[in-house]
Amino acid sequence: MLEEVLTTDLHLREAKKKIESLWANGIDFSKQEVEEAKKNNRLLLLDMDFTSECQLHCYYCDRTPDRFQQEGRTKLTTEDRKNLILQAKALGARTVEFPGSGEPMIDEGFWEVMEFVYENGMTPVIFTSGWHLDDASIDRLYNLGATIFLKYNSTSHEVNDKIVKVKGYGAYVETILNKLVKKGFTESIPTRLAIDIVIAPQNEDIDDLSHIYRWCRRNNVHHYISTLIPEGLADRKSKLYEKNRAKKFIEHFYQIDREEFGLDYTPSLPMAGGYKCRQVNVGLFVNLYGEVYDCNGLGRFLGHIRVNTLEEIWNAKYAKHVREEEQEGHCEVRSRVWDETELKGFDRKLEEYKEWEIKNNAVDEVLLKGLYHRENKNELVNSSQDK
Ligand SMILES: C[S@@+](CC[C@H](N)C(=O)[O-])C[C@H]1O[C@@H](n2cnc3c(N)ncnc32)[C@H](O)[C@@H]1O
Numbered sequence: 001m002l003e004e005v006l007t008t009d010l011h012l013r014e015a016k017k018k019i020e021s022l023w024a025n026g027i028d029f030s031k032q033e034v035e036e037a038k039k040n041n042r043l044l045l046l047d048m049d050f051t052s053e054c055q056l057h058c059y060y061c062d063r064t065p066d067r068f069q070q071e072g073r074t075k076l077t078t079e080d081r082k083n084l085i086l087q088a089k090a091l092g093a094r095t096v097e098f099p100g101s102g103e104p105m106i107d108e109g110f111w112e113v114m115e116f117v118y119e120n121g122m123t124p125v126i127f128t129s130g131w132h133l134d135d136a137s138i139d140r141l142y143n144l145g146a147t148i149f150l151k152y153n154s155t156s157h158e159v160n161d162k163i164v165k166v167k168g169y170g171a172y173v174e175t176i177l178n179k180l181v182k183k184g185f186t187e188s189i190p191t192r193l194a195i196d197i198v199i200a201p202q203n204e205d206i207d208d209l210s211h212i213y214r215w216c217r218r219n220n221v222h223h224y225i226s227t228l229i230p231e232g233l234a235d236r237k238s239k240l241y242e243k244n245r246a247k248k249f250i251e252h253f254y255q256i257d258r259e260e261f262g263l264d265y266t267p268s269l270p271m272a273g274g275y276k277c278r279q280v281n282v283g284l285f286v287n288l289y290g291e292v293y294d295c296n297g298l299g300r301f302l303g304h305i306r307v308n309t310l311e312e313i314w315n316a317k318y319a320k321h322v323r324e325e326e327q328e329g330h331c332e333v334r335s336r337v338w339d340e341t342e343l344k345g346f347d348r349k350l351e352e353y354k355e356w357e358i359k360n361n362a363v364d365e366v367l368l369k370g371l372y373h374r375e376n377k378n379e380l381v382n383s384s385q386d387k
Pocket residue numbers: 054060061062063099100101102103104127128129149150151196198226227228229230231234
């Protein structure tokens with residue numbers, strides 16, 4: 001059972017003035033902050049993968065092989081991650097997010113890296129199944145200023161067990177969610193706690209989802225709700241159906257916000273609740289092998305950290321083009337999958353670049369060198385060497 005903890009509605013009152021007050025600390029980038037960052041060519045967020053290992057088996061897991069199959073590639077070390085954090089800090093980052101190519105908490109360098117982010121004055125944001133959280137790690141994350149995105153797809157323990165294919169998970173994650181709220185992760189504005197809900201056939205129960213939605217609003221828990229990203233195990237032919245279904249849910253949650261919580265905003269795909277992703281304008285994602293993309297879900301390949309610095313990649317021609325237009329919640333790559341592309345995996349992550357090359361009759365050396373390094377894993381390439 002989800003327990004009621006907050007007794008104030010200050011977060012809702014603040015949200016009427018500024019909707020970002022309801023988002024999670026560390027990813028609460030406002031339109032104004034994005035515009036400022038653009039003016040100053042500032043990167044605000046570094047997104048980085050930890051280990052690809054995971055003890056759960058979500059049937060919808062969006063990890064594609066290019067994100068976790070090693071195939072001769074060299075994994076990032078803890079030292080590499082610390083170095084990237086310093087590079088990102090120098091470019092202006094205030095957040096370091098760990099979306100996970102597996103379960104971030106089981107990476108051997110997890111705590112060292114979290115502490116490093118904290119010591120450098122940035123906010124660590126982690127996506128986790130919660131399976132490895134306990135009282136001690138909850139305290140530690142709280143003290144490190146972390147924001148947590150916890151997987152929580154249903155109030156039914158059986159449904160949650162079925163989704164991850166591990167018995168006992170559903171009951172466990174619910175105790176963890178209640179503990180996080182009691183610990184005080186929801187006391188700040190913006191909150192430091194979010195739940196991640198992927199709406200799929202297994203949990204498509206509008207009454208249950210609405211119940212969770214309302215609980216989140218009352219208790220200052222940010223909710224990150226969308227239908228499946230059609231990637232990895234979830235990459236099936238039902239894409240258009242997902243789009244229509246996403247619209248229906250987003251409309252439904254908007255009605256709850258307007259009628260019951262007095263919140264107004266323009267609802268847009270793909271996220272529910274007025275959340276507008278601005279990742280592409282402010283961030284870079286580095287995968288487990290040092291490849292750099294604009295975003296971790298269906299991202300566009302931009303370069304490689306073994307060949308160029310983050311600064312060189314951030315300032316490369318194609319990277320600048322990708323972040324030129326204001327994203328305002330629109331998910332270009334997801335839209336492409338819904339609407340047109342037949343490509344899969346890594347080919348999809350290069351598709352738009354190839355069109356850009358033709359249209360502009362130009363090449364991006366940074367991207368091409370990174371690509372060459374990716375495809376010729378054992379050759380040493382650095383920025384001073386030509387292809
Ligand atoms: C790949 S997981 C890694 C972190 C952690 N193991 C977890 O599951 O929370 C990162 C996030 O992506 C979400 N996710 C996984 N597959 C997805 C899909 N097909 N569509 C949308 N989100 C997905 C997960 O729920 C999680 O919030």
